[in-house]
Each structure stands twice: as structure tokens, then as C-alpha cells.
Amino acid sequence: MDEHEKNLRSSQWFGRTGKDGFIYRAWMKNQGIPDYEFNNKPIIGICNTWSELTPCNGHFRELAQSVKRGILEAGGFPVEFPVMSMGETLVKPTAMLFRNLASMDVEESIRANPLDGVVLLCGCDKTTPSLVMGACSVDLPTIVVSGGPMLTGRYKGKSIGTSDVWRYHDDVREGKLEDRELRSIEAAMCRSDGHCAVMGTASSMACMVEALGLSLPENAAIPAADSRRKVLAQLSGLRIVEMVKENLRLSDILTRKAFENAIKVNAAIGGSTNFVIHLLAIAGRIGVPLTLEDFNQLSANIPLITNLQPAGEYFMEDLFYAGGLPAVQKELRDILHKDCITANGRTIRENFENAQKYDPDIIATVNAPFNKATGLxxxxxxxxxxxxxxxxxxxxxxxxxxxxxxxxxxxxxxxxxxxxxxxxxxxxxxxxxxxxxxxxxxxxxxxxxxxxxxxxxxxxxxxxxxxxxxxxxxxxxxxxxxxxxxxxxxxxxxxxxxxxxxxxxxxxxxxxxxxxxxxxxxxxxxxxxxxxxxxxDRGYVAxxxxxVQQAHLGADMDFLVGKSGDKVSRDSH
The missing domain is CATH 3.50.30.80 (IlvD/EDD C-terminal domain-like)
Structure with missing residues (x-):
């Protein structure tokens, strides 16, 4: 047993002798796991927000299988576990009410279990910040795999996406559109797995985690229905085992410079305003000082360089074909902190230096932007x-x-x-x-x-x-x-x-x-x-x-700010 294996967090469970070790291993073995699997393999948790009530994440069972293949290939042992999932389109009164609750679920699930590293499977709007917030509070080696955007909707020869919902709503109110046709548009718009096809909150969150360095390059834009999304998931599974061996933790990646990079990228892509409230909450969890004024200063002189709905014309699928987020980052190379380390062990510069831009109508330049107005x-x-x-x-x-x-x-x-x-x-x-x-x-x-x-x-x-x-x-x-x-x-x-x-x-x-x-x-x-x-006056709502803190502080719970680490408060049965 090498020094790394002795220090695996999971060995506190499966490496024990006596009654406790017996209990930990015996009950896991009822799933048909042979004894040698407990011999100092990194245990990797796959934190899954799959739910049939979260349509954006409805393909995550399959995506988790790709992650598992990568973990097994790298010599790790994958264990998938569920956490609270929030479907933006269904949850009442609003999914945001439960973001902090889901983050608590994630935090306690990670800390309480024999995990050495974690893969976060997230897609729908609040699932990304809640998973990242909870994981930050524990601070284990962690990598994010987003579910990917839907294929662009098509109706009567026209590309459509979620931003058109507001236009259709007004058309119905004015009597320009009948309910029967609206039903046909519904099916044409949401025609594949994945989250919203525009630069909405879900896509903004996927761009956020890639800009922060928490995912592999190209994570943000590969469509959910594209086979390359599964390839990225498998490579992420392989990489998390290496991250455990390197002890590369969230706090090593989420530096002040990483947050500044994310703010600059968000301004350039016209990301969701929800980005502000979620990034503030993540910064509060990992312990990086961040204020609203930082967003102003860092966004002020950055124009919109991506031509994506709702601010522009195209869709996330088009962004992927045009070069993805690495191509956008390459256009921003003079204003980004290029030495920030990312989940793959390389710097931001190394991740985008070979990126190519294939469509200047979708990805413009800072000097000749799509829109001189900033995104925030x-x-x-x-x-x-x-x-x-x-x-x-x-x-x-x-x-x-x-x-x-x-x-x-x-x-x-x-x-x-x-x-x-x-x-x-x-x-x-x-x-x-x-x-x-x-x-x-x-x-x-x-x-x-x-x-x-x-x-x-x-x-x-x-x-x-x-x-x-x-x-x-x-x-x-x-x-x-x-x-x-x-x-x-x-x-x-x-x-x-x-x-x-x-x-x-x-x-x-x-x-x-x-x-x-x-x-x-x-x-x-x-x-x-x-x-x-x-x-x-009762339950979680009370x-x-x-x-809950105010919006300018990230709307996190006051007692959740900061991280408490991976140590379990009590250590025996």
C-alpha cells in the first residue's frame, strides 16, 4: 500500500478492522461487490440530479453510465447517489426557494459518506449552483459534468428556443396565436434531451463552471443529444480519479482569479443575470471575497461577443459548432487570468490555446463585437x-x-x-x-x-x-x-x-x-x-x-456561508 492509498478518505470506512469495518463492507457486498474492490481504490461519488420531474436532467441515468466507465477505466470505484433535484419548469413556488436546501443535501451527502472525490451531474438552472455550493462546503476533489443544451427547436422552417416563450405569450394575449398551434410549437421547441437551447440560466451556469475551471474544456456547449457529451462524461470520470491522486481540490481551483475570469466570460457571452446571485453564493461557500461592485468593475468594458439568444440570434448548439467556450476564451485572452489551474490539471491558457473559431457571425471579437453593450x-x-x-x-x-x-x-x-x-x-x-x-x-x-x-x-x-x-x-x-x-x-x-x-x-x-x-x-x-x-411558521420555508441573505450577498443561508470541510462529526457506530 503506497502513501496515497493510506490517506484515502474512504479507508476510514473500508480499511478498518473489527466491527465497524465488517459493517461497512458487509452491507456494501449485498450489491454483489467482490472483496478486492475494497482494497484501497479511490471511491468516487457520482452526485446525480436525475429526476423525471426535472426534464432537463432526464438523460442523466445514461450520462452517469459514461462517467462510471471512465472511473472504472482509471482504477476507481464509482458509487452513484441521488440528491434533491429541482425542475425549473415545474417546481412551485419557485426552484430558487430550494436551491439552498439542495445544497445542504449535497454537502451532507458528500461529507457523511466514504467518498474520495465527486462528479457533479447537473444541468437545469438551480442544480448547477446548488451542487457546486454544497461541494464547496466539503472541498473534496470535484469535477462538474453538465447535461448539455437541447438541440435547437424548429417550427415551420424557423429556429426557435426558450426565449420565444415570452413572444408567444404576448401573441396569445393579443389574440394572434391560438392554443392549438401553441401545442404544436411546444413539441417542436423541446425536441431532444437537454436544458434550454439559448444562453439562459442553465447554459450560463454550464459556461460558469467551465470558465471557473471546474469542468473539462467544451463542457458548456456540447448538445445533450451529441455523442460527444457522453465522451466528455467518460473522460471526466477518468480525470476525477487522477484528481484524487493529485489531491486537487475545489479550493485549489476556485481562486479569486478564477472568479474574475468567470465574471469576464459571463459579460462577453451575455449570460443570465442569475449568474450574479449564484456566483456570489459559491464564492461565499469557498471563502473568496466577492461583491456586486466586483461585477461592475470586471464587466464594465467587456462587450457582447457572442451572437446568442436572448441577446442575439443563434443558439447553444451553434456556439458548439462555432468553437465552443474555448474559442470565446481565446478571444478574451488579453483580459483573462491565463495561469489559473483547471480540473484537467492544465491552465486556462493551455485549454484554449489550440481552440479555433469557425463562425465569426456567432463568435465576434472584442474590438469588433456583436454588441458594444456589456452583458451585465x-x-x-x-x-x-x-x-x-x-x-x-x-x-x-x-x-x-x-x-x-x-x-x-x-x-x-x-x-x-x-x-x-x-x-x-x-x-x-x-x-x-x-x-x-x-x-x-x-x-x-x-x-x-x-x-x-x-x-x-x-x-x-x-x-x-x-x-x-x-x-x-x-x-x-x-x-x-x-x-x-x-x-x-x-x-x-x-x-x-x-x-x-x-x-x-x-x-x-x-x-x-x-x-x-x-x-x-x-x-x-x-x-x-x-x-x-x-x-x-413551519418547516423549511420558515x-x-x-x-436567507439578501440578493446582493447571494441569497444563501447565513449559517451556510463558509466551508466546514470533510471531517465527520462523529466517527463510530
């Missing part, structure tokens, strides 16, 4: 004392500097009740404000920030308006939408007391969001404000509401 901006001002976010690359240029009267909806029910009313006092210059959809107020911070426009304005041909909320927006969404206003309305800050008719000024070039009120008036309103009663 952080706003400050008296509307949002702790900041808010906007995606300039997916917004309307004529609204980047805009002043209008607030049309306020106190909650999502109020919005649904009045948005299509002919009595609603609103015009195209108004600013729609939606309150109480933040972490505590909803609870869970749903993706309702890109409010549908009033029906009577749609009828006039209005396509965009300034919209502000303390909630989030789907990464597939678009428009001049300000999100994550912090502190949220439920916390009683300035945002909570904005009223109908207040003049609000959005100034994206100067990164400000202001309401034309004195601080004295804001303070007077806050004193008169009546607090909302708690959403729930725990969440009592401990």
Missing part, C-alpha cells in the same frame, strides 16, 4: 441601497437613460389582477415596479421580473418598457429589466415605499437608479409602512425566511 451592469441609488442588476445587452438602447412615472404592483397577485385592465393608468413612458418578489417576500425570489407589458400597450405596438423588481428574471428573458433590487421590499428599505406616480430615473451609462424623493420623504413613508406577516 450593477446599478446603485436610492431605489436600491444595496444594488440591483440589469442586462444591457438584452435591453433597448432608447431606454438606457429614461425617466418615467412609477406604476406600482405591491405583489405578484396585484400584478396579475391589474396588468391587463383597461383602467390601468400607464403609458409607454411609465416604469413598472413589482414588489415583494424577493428572497423573503415571495418567498424564494421567482423569475417574474420581466413582467409582461400591459395588454393595451401591446395593442399599440409597444415592445419594451423599464421594469424594476426585487425578484429575478429567467435567463431566457429579455428587455429593459432591472432585477434583484436590494434590500427587497419585505425588508422595509426604500424600494418598499415607492408609490404610483413617483418619478424614477434609470441611467445605465452612469450605473444609477434613482427615485425623485428626498431622504426625509422616504424615511417618513418607511415609518408609516406596515410590515408583511411571515409567509410560513427556516429559509429566517436565515
Amino acid at each position: 451592469a450593477i446599478l446603485s441609488g436610492n431605489v436600491c441601497e444595496n444594488g440591483a442588476v440589469i442586462k444591457p445587452s438584452a435591453a433597448s438602447a432608447h431606454l438606457m437613460k429614461h425617466t418615467g412615472k412609477a406604476v406600482v404592483f405591491e405583489n405578484i397577485e396585484d400584478y396579475k389582477l391589474r396588468i391587463d385592465s383597461t383602467a390601468l393608468e400607464v403609458d409607454e413612458n411609465s416604469v413598472l415596479v413589482l414588489k415583494h418578489v424577493g428572497p423573503k417576500g415571495y418567498p424564494g425570489m421567482p423569475e417574474v421580473g420581466n413582467m409582461g407589458l400591459p395588454k393595451k400597450l401591446l395593442a399599440k405596438g409597444v415592445k419594451d418598457m423599464v421594469r424594476i423588481s426585487d425578484g429575478r428574471m429567467s435567463g431566457t428573458g429579455f428587455g429593459t429589466v432591472v432585477l434583484h433590487a436590494s434590500p427587497e421590499a419585505a425588508m422595509g428599505g426604500n424600494f418598499s415605499v415607492i408609490q404610483n406616480g413617483d418619478l424614477i430615473t434609470l441611467d445605465v451609462p452612469n450605473r444609477t437608479l434613482m427615485v425623485n424623493l428626498t431622504q426625509e420623504e422616504l424615511d417618513r413613508r418607511k415609518k408609516e409602512r406596515k410590515a408583511q406577516p411571515p409567509i410560513s 427556516l429559509y425566511c429566517n436565515h
